[in-house]
Amino acid sequence: MNTNELIPNLFRTEYSKLVAVLCSVFGMSNMQLAEDIVSETFLLASETWSKKGIPDNQVGWLHTVAKNKTRDHFRRQKIKRDKVDPDVAYMTETSTEQAFDFNDEGIQDGQLKMIFAICHPSIKEDAQIALALRILCGFGIDEIVAALLSNKESINKKLYRAKQKLKDQQVKFEMPPEDAIEERLDTALKTIYLLFSEGYYSANIQETIRKDLCLEAMRLNLLLCNNEATNLPKVNALLALMCFHASRLEARLTPDGQFVLYDDQDRSLWNQSLITQGEFYLNRASIGENLSKYHLEAAIAYWHTQEDSSEKWEKILQLYNYLLQTEYSPIAALNRTYALSKARSKKEALKEAKKLDLTKSHLYFSLLAELEASIKGQLGYLEKAISLTQSDEEKRVLQGKLDQLKNRD
Amino acid sequence: MKEFMMLFRHVPNPNYQPTQEDIAASIKQWQDWIGGIAAQGKFMSTNQLGYTGKVVKPGNVITDGPYAEVKEIIGGYIIVKAASEEEAVEMAKGCPILNEGGHVEVRSFMELDL
Structure with a gap:
């Protein structure tokens, strides 16, 4: 790996850690100073490494330089202060030295506080x-x-x-x-x-x-x-939720970046190891008495990783029923109606869908098109959905459906 | 939008012994109905009431309630938002208590200028 590739990679992984550790030295009010020092450190790395070669311990190099730069900063501050007001308390170099905690624990601790x-x-x-x-x-x-x-x-x-x-x-x-x-x-x-x-x-x-x-x-x-201190059930529930969703990251986009709808996804592309991790964190979330909305959403996401069955959609429907009572959101309302169509019938879901007052949402009209029995009705809803969406990608998917429908006619 | 309370009233049948499946099916029906209201963003709160309780009267008279004197009891309630009483009544028509031999009372909240 050359410097041009290495530095952005290191920046991504080390920048936040360095800033967090420096903020524990400077305090939150001097975050800009911490950021400046870290940016200077990376600048120096790219200059030095491209001339003299990449050091073996790059992370250690960054830590040492950041430390030195911080020390320089305090030295300059001290000179300034000694001249202006010698009695003002300031951080000494030794106290700085102690405050630096570039070991794993110090970094984790710093990032949590951040x-x-x-x-x-x-x-x-x-x-x-x-x-x-x-x-x-x-x-x-x-x-x-x-x-x-x-x-x-x-x-x-x-x-x-x-x-x-x-x-x-x-x-x-x-x-x-x-x-x-x-x-x-x-x-x-x-x-x-x-x-x-x-x-x-x-x-x-x-x-x-x-x-x-x-x-x-x-x-x-x-x-x-x-x-x-932060390992609470709802924290685990959110991680489970994200693991389940992320398991479909590969399957929901084609190689050229087009969205693939859930029903059309190639299930062999679902990441089983993320699903297993999701189950692990969902289990860890299932203690205590509080049922957060993340628990409900994680359970819904879990069922989405399972093969189609009537039980699956019935569970998803009931979970959405609870979720909506906890907190209303238009997306949950639409998803609940979709689950109703899967668990019961499109006819029943269409009746419920018409009660939803979401006539500004293209997703609402996409759903109506999905539930509507007559081709003519479907065409009308799809056109309405296309006219409402802002995203080119979603327009393309909807237009594809519309064309398919017209050709069948 | 105004708020309305729906009271679920029915005459309990002491001989009715529901199976696990009966209970599960009933919960499903209720959740579907309430979920449908919540999906419209019109759900406020709901509670099912226990079967036993006490009735407190003046003069420190306390009786077992609510069965003692009335046949019909309130099994629970839901508070919803609706544009009008008509809309609330329309919602109430889907209430599962109607299939279970009971009825729904739809009441508005009195607005007090305090």
């Missing part, structure tokens, strides 16, 4: 996601732009405002107190799931970015599962 700092309730959801991609997942700005289908300017603004907010709110770089963990975890899990969904559901994003998003969300979730 999850809680970024998933702070005072930060807006979309800014949380951008910030999480940058600070927790080591995405470059261009990658964030590609992942969130946005533009550079708006992402930079979002990141800047979010960091400002962290400062204003004096968000601490620490684990939440024990009695607050449960609640703070809700925000963290929501952000992690949004991260995953950005990758899993958005059309038009590059294949590699899509997978990275999903895997990063799962990695962050795993960090929470591996820590005693």
Whole structure:
């Protein structure tokens, strides 16, 4: 591997770890400083390695340079302070030395604290996601732009405002107190799931970015599962849910990036090892008395990994019935109606579908087309769905169905 | 949207001994009905009530309830959102209690200016 390939790879895996460890030295309010030092470290790596060759222990090299740069920073600070106000307390070099914790435990600990700092309730959801991609997942700005289908300017603004907010709110770089963990975890899990969904559901994003998003969300979730204080049933339930979904990552896209509907997927492409892992975490989630929406969604996702049977769809229907009582969402309402058609009949589902007030959603009309018996009715619904969707990819799938139907006629 | 409460009333049959399958089938019917309301985003809350209870009267008189004096009991309730009483009534028509020999009472909530 040459420097051009190595550095982006290392950046992805090491950036977030370095920033987390440096933030435990500098505190959350100096996150920008931590980021600057880490960026400089990577810059120096690419300059030095391309001239002098790649060192054997690249990660160790990065740690040493980041440490030295931090020390330099404090030295400069000290000179400045000694001149301006010699009595002000400042961090000494020795205390810096102690604070650096580049072993595995220190890195994990730092990243956990970082999850809680970024998933702070005072930060807006979309800014949380951008910030999480940058600070927790080591995405470059261009990658964030590609992942969130946005533009550079708006992402930079979002990141800047979010960091400002962290400062204003004096968000601490620490684990939440024990009695607050449960609640703070809700925000963290929501952000992690949004991260995953950005990758899993958005059309038009590059294949590699899509997978990275999903895997990063799962990695962050795993960090929470591996820590005693955060290893709660709902945390395991979310990981199970994402494992089950991710098992279909390969099957739901053709090699040239076109969506394959669930019913048409080649099941031999479903990743059995992820399904097994999902079952493992779902079992670990099945303790205690609280049934979170992640439990219900994970159970639904589990049944989707099973072969078709009447039991399967009956279970999925009942789980959606419960999920909707816990929390309404248009997608769950549509999926519940689809499950009803599978468990009972299209006729019964169509009757229920017509009660849903989702006439702005192209998915709603796709569902109606699926349930409607008459060809003429199906054509009308498909045309309506095409006129409502924004995504070229979904337009293509719907148009394909429409053409097929017209040819049969 | 206004909120309405539906009260499920029926006369209990002490001789009815449902099998596991009967119970499972009944739960399914109820969940499908409630799920259908929830899928419209109109579900607020629901509860099934236990079969025993107490009736408290003035003068510290407490009797076993609710069977003692009335034949018909309230088995449970659901609170829904609906644009009108007509819509709530339309929803109530799908209630499984109607197949189980009972009936539904649809009530609006009184709005109080406090």
